[in-house]
Amino acid sequence: MPEVETTTQQSRTAKLGLPTLTTMVVGSMVGAGVFSLPSRFAQETGVAGALIAWAVAGTGMLMLAFVFQTLAVRRPDLDAGVYAYAKAGFGEYLGFFSAFGYWASACVGNVTYWVLIMSTVGAVAPALGDGDTVLAMVLSSVGLWLFFWLISRGVKEAAAVNRVVTIAKVVPILVFVVLALFCFEPGVFADNWGGADYAGSLFQQVKGTMLATVFVFLGVEGASVYSRHARRREDVGRATVLGFLSVFAVFASVTIVSYGLMPMGEIAELRQPSMAEVLEHAVGDWGQVFVSVGLIVSVLGAYLAWTLMAAEVLFVAAKDDDMPRFLKRSTPADVPVPALVLTTALSQLVLVVTYFSDDAFDFALNLTSALTLIPFLLAAGFALRISAAGERRRATELIVAALATLYTAFLVYAAGLKYLLVSLIVYAPATVLFVMARREQGRQLFGPRELVILAVSVAGAVIGVVALVQGWISL
Template sequence: MTNADTGATPSTVPEGQPAIKLTLLTLTAMVVGSMVGAGVFSLPRRFAEETGVAGALISWAIAGIGMLMLAFVFQSLAVRRPDLDAGVYAYAKAGFGEYLGFFSAFGYWASACVGNVTYWVLIMSTIGALAPPLGDGDTVLAVVLSTVGLWAFFFLIRRGVKEATAINRIVTVAKVVPILVFVILALFFFNPSVFADNFGGADYAGSLFHQVRGTMLATVFVFLGVEGASVYSRHAKRREDVGRATVLGFLSVFAVFASVTIVSYGILPMGEIAELRQPSMAGVLEAAVGTWGKVFVSVGLIISVLGAYLAWTLMAAEVLLVAAKDDDMPRFLSRSTAADVPVPALLMSTALSQIVLVITLFSDDAFNFALDLTSALTLIPFLLAAAFAVKIALRPDQEGAIGGTTRRELAIGLLAALYTAFLLYAAGLKYVLVSFIIYAPATFLFVKARREQNRRLFSPAEAVICAVSIAGAVIGVIALAAGWIEL
């Protein structure tokens, strides 16, 4: 994510120099850029696997309201607690202590790294339509080529962010064009009778509640990045622009994502959409206009995904960098090179993506596994941010808060918290346990940071949280080993 006005990246401002200040337009573009990535190109098949038109409309209504409440939460917190930077992580720490703040930072960072894996899987799946050895992006050859790309980007950013941001500026506009063209062409070739047949869903879809639940993690994934402006809140020219950018960016992207899903039901029967290879948007457009539509979407996807990968890699490094500077991560993660690149944070981010990339070889559906795990990892940070908004609404006089609370803020916070809790339920036990497996080992970083400061490792409450996370990880490992859950 970059400052379009200066060409510089906010995450790498040297100490002692004034932070780059971002305009409302730039912050809004950061939100849109963060959200528009791999997920939107997979929506037709992902929804058709679970539900018909009726379920899709309900799903988008729930997701739209729920995510809008979260956007309002970030808007409110940006104004009420202007002293807090780095968004999600800072809110969890201020509201519920350093250990949960650490977990929020780590979970948010881990979700970005796992999400980056979906980009490489989707790129390889796209090319796999022409090169069968790449399969659906989950073959050994696909993982090897993805690994080359993963580390090529590491060395690109390692050289200095000026080269990286030049690429990002190019793809910011290019990524949106094929999506808008898809929606327009799908409307032109829209078949009302096909749409009507898809309205109630297919026989395999199950009950309407089951259909809606099955789409929830997909909607979370495509909306990841709604908090993008709050992550860089310390760079905003005006603090209130952070919240405005969050809401404006969300509403723009929501309209596009919902449109992509719904218009697809007017092109092909949902059973056929569910069988399309990813990116399914390419298959839908091919059915409407021919081969050139598939090629057009595929090229647009690769451009979009590479831009999103760059943006999320920089955001992941920013979270680790800020947490380390706040003494919530080990000090080595706060180091930057003479070119202002946080190499240790960047290296750690790339390494986690590499590990997950290898794990996809053992998954039945590499793309959906990485997508759902990304969403599940994000839910804890989102839930803590929503709960913090409720806490401020109930205790408006707490230290650092500006202004008085309103019933509207309390209602928004409660709705956002309930929505996020429902998403944890929708994720299912499988992804909650796998999340614990990732969260629990992270405690070693927390312990290292505490030792560097010569502080007590855990308070009684933190010890309980640590025990719960370790127990969840142990159960998760046993469940995987015994075959109770599968990747």
């Protein structure tokens, strides 16, 4: 299929309405994470800690959703939100890092989907193990490239598929919550209230759940990432908030009702997807099958949405000359094929790396969350800057932006040094793409401030590599 330059892109860009944008947000968030929540939370805390964790995460992410809503209206000239906001607020190099980090997190997140699918099927096909065997890796690789073919047929068609899949995958999760309420045992729930069995304070227990909550909420920015396709600009912000509120209630419910079905020590030991194991305990074998089928539909839909968003970020960054120009080519069907190829290739690489990790699913999940934190922090920081300056200063916007910034900064702290260093190992080499773009434009490679950022990122990456080699941290 012949490629065309993006000078005629605007005329053929597929336009999406509020319902489709909202389902893209919901489809992005409702994926692998929700099916792992019971075990992930039970490993860290009891009911009290879970309630506090969801209150913190829900409030923080709602502030972030409001930030994306505000920025969509205040800066309608900025496409592919997360990346564009970082660039506008903090310069081209940090904007590049934000684009690359967000893209890389999407690629790593896509790997969690295939690992969880293989782990789910592994319950009846032992050769797939927990999604970390050679056979599982080969089958996942086939899936990666099959989806590449589907998306290459056209963005509009893929978005339509996502809308249908989003509806289909939410139903099993809602059924899980209803069935869990019918089987709910108040005595078990009461026994699971405290976190006395866990080391550390309640604060430490809540802190331990933060990466899991970040992972399940990734996608809240989905509408802003795809903003150039919105039929009306205000729909971007509305879709963000509507999508967030819809899934927040579902995620918190899945976690809390699980504490009323099994002792938290047993939930913590369940294999993933733990939601299927919890329902099997409550209603029998058919419960596991029901959730497992829903999981596969859910994860495939989320994979589609995330691949679309990842390629879109690279494409828009290349249009703005912050990525090499080969990434800004697209087909007449509005598909940025070079960006899509690079996205699928990185997912393939990470899939191979997870084979050598101690826990493929948890490693990919935590790394996905960690890579997203810097882009989120920069977007919130940009909102704080524009809310605090100019004639249009509004107290409400300023408070929301400040809370979102504090929350994302806390998440960086909660992620811990290990994942910060591993993130820098991913970030630092990406500078090669930045250098390629600057050379294509005949520009100076780095300014004084950019050299400082480069030095910090390279130093962190070197420390991270040494830490891995010496065994101070492990995958």
